[in-house]
Amino acid sequence: MEPPKNIVKIAVQMMGAYPQLIELNQSKPLSAVLKDVCDAWNISNSEQYALQYVDGHQAYITELNRMEIKNGSILKLTTSPDKEASSLCNGVQSHNLDVRSESLKKLADLSGDVTFAQEFISRDGLCILARMVEEQKEPGEVMCHTLRAIAELMEHGFVSWETFSTSFIHKVVTFVNMNLMLVEITQLALVILENVLQSNTKLAVMVKQEVPLERLLTLLQLPNQPLQIKVMALLVALLQKSVNRERADMLEILWKKNMRQFIHKHIIHGWPVLGDEMSHYLYVLQCLSLGLLEDWMKTPMDPNNAEQRQQLQNLRIVAFPNEGDEEGHMSTDRRRSLCAKEFRKLGFINGSPWQDLALTPPGLLALENMMYFSTRWPSAYSRFVLENSSREDKHVCPFARSSIHLTLVLCDILRVGETVSETGQSFQTLFYAQDHFMHELFSVCIQVLNKTWKEMRATQEDFEKVSVSLL
Numbered sequence: 001m002e003p004p005k006n007i008v009k010i011a012v013q014m015m016g017a018y019p020q021l022i023e024l025n026q027s028k029p030l031s032a033v034l035k036d037v038c039d040a041w042n043i044s045n046s047e048q049y050a051l052q053y054v055d056g057h058q059a060y061i062t063e064l065n066r067m068e069i070k071n072g073s074i075l076k077l078t079t080s081p082d083k084e085a086s087s088l089c090n091g092v093q094s095h096n097l098d099v100r101s102e103s104l105k106k107l108a109d110l111s112g113d114v115t116f117a118q119e120f121i122s123r124d125g126l127c128i129l130a131r132m133v134e135e136q137k138e139p140g141e142v143m144c145h146t147l148r149a150i151a152e153l154m155e156h157g158f159v160s161w162e163t164f165s166t167s168f169i170h171k172v173v174t175f176v177n178m179n180l181m182l183v184e185i186t187q188l189a190l191v192i193l194e195n196v197l198q199s200n201t202k203l204a205v206m207v208k209q210e211v212p213l214e215r216l217l218t219l220l221q222l223p224n225q226p227l228q229i230k231v232m233a234l235l236v237a238l239l240q241k242s243v244n245r246e247r248a249d250m251l252e253i254l255w256k257k258n259m260r261q262f263i264h265k266h267i268i269h270g271w272p273v274l275g276d277e278m279s280h281y282l283y284v285l286q287c288l289s290l291g292l293l294e295d296w297m298k299t300p301m302d303p304n305n306a307e308q309r310q311q312l313q314n315l316r317i318v319a320f321p322n323e324g325d326e327e328g329h330m331s332t333d334r335r336r337s338l339c340a341k342e343f344r345k346l347g348f349i350n351g352s353p354w355q356d357l358a359l360t361p362p363g364l365l366a367l368e369n370m371m372y373f374s375t376r377w378p379s380a381y382s383r384f385v386l387e388n389s390s391r392e393d394k395h396v397c398p399f400a401r402s403s404i405h406l407t408l409v410l411c412d413i414l415r416v417g418e419t420v421s422e423t424g425q426s427f428q429t430l431f432y433a434q435d436h437f438m439h440e441l442f443s444v445c446i447q448v449l450n451k452t453w454k455e456m457r458a459t460q461e462d463f464e465k466v467s468v469s470l471l
Helices: 030-040 081-091 097-110 114-122 125-135 140-155 166-177 183-198 202-210 213-220 225-240 244-256 259-268 275-291 306-319 321-329 332-345 353-358 364-376 378-389 399-413 437-456 460-470
Strands: 007-013 020-025 049-053 074-079
Touching: 020 030, 030 049, 030 074, 074 081, 081 097, 081 114, 081 125, 097 114, 097 140, 114 125, 114 140, 125 140, 125 166, 140 183, 166 183, 166 202, 166 213, 183 202, 183 225, 213 225, 213 244, 213 259, 225 244, 225 275, 244 259, 244 275, 259 275, 275 437, 306 321, 306 332, 306 353, 306 364, 306 378, 332 378, 353 364, 353 399, 364 378, 364 399, 364 437, 378 399, 378 437, 399 437, 399 460, 437 460
Parallel strands: 007 074
Antiparallel strands: 007 020, 049 074
């Protein structure tokens, strides 16, 4: 005969006693269950005790989570959360170093439990721990337990990070900026600072001001994977909490310090397995970097902007250098006529080429891509133009039109300007292999497009068909 559904067969342990095998009645109040267990061991004051899982997280059993107990579970009788919290509050302030150390270690282990955390925090436990950090009189291992307890307690979200003082944050920052004997302290300090940043409090400004990017890059290069994950978490948080101009400046510093190359060689191709966390941070870093292109993508060319007009002219001059040498001897009308003809040869559709670049997206990003290709790969650019100059008109691959469309396609594929996903993990390895990822990708793709156009003997009517074949 099957036991009733509200009966769970479990074992209950207590140090120095034989385990009890009991049938836990889930419809019976937990206080009554505890009294039965304590009575079996001749223990009075059952209200001072609680049941706790033996394995895993060792969470306390409460009326809220008791239905999660399964047949065969092993529990232990232990001190109640409120009594344990009171005891540890006293223990962490003991003048005896051994007592203080053991209390902090136990506190760090228990702080992940929501029931215990509520009790400890209600006794001003966080203030006690923060003061210990500010005074920093503890040996390294003890400080490790202290920081871990703070991180675990704050994870429950009962109180705001504004609870802490600027002195506390400053001390935690020093744990990141100094070379410490225990790398675990640095890791925990990074975790705390990342959480402070995410909280959007006034303390977040302090973190941004006091943690140098160069220091984080130094820590990232240490051969310690858990530390590298924490560094990336803080770096990504710093970037996400910055506006576009500030973010662009920060990324410029990071790339100049060869962070991209380090990630490509020592993390992407250096770790046996990246894991979900690092994959997410690499995805976010790529997303934020490419997101800086959004303004260019949404900005049309301004015909009154002298710099932009000169960039257009440079495209033409590099493509047709011989004609450019003779322009100084031509009349204004003839020079205009020649320029218009050459822009048409380059594949601009409108009479005024800036009108082609008025379409947003891709806006000025298309001009940037064309300029990069013509200056970074001048031989390939000249070859593209010469090949098409020698083709029949109907088989000419229009460079400008193709570039504008290709830029739009790449923006769509790379999701430029999309909001960062909290769970995203997909990133392009090539992004970390190239300093100018978008421009280099464009330069490769535009050559492939021209090659495909030639092989297909395409005409203007086949433009969309050739574009689709590249995807």
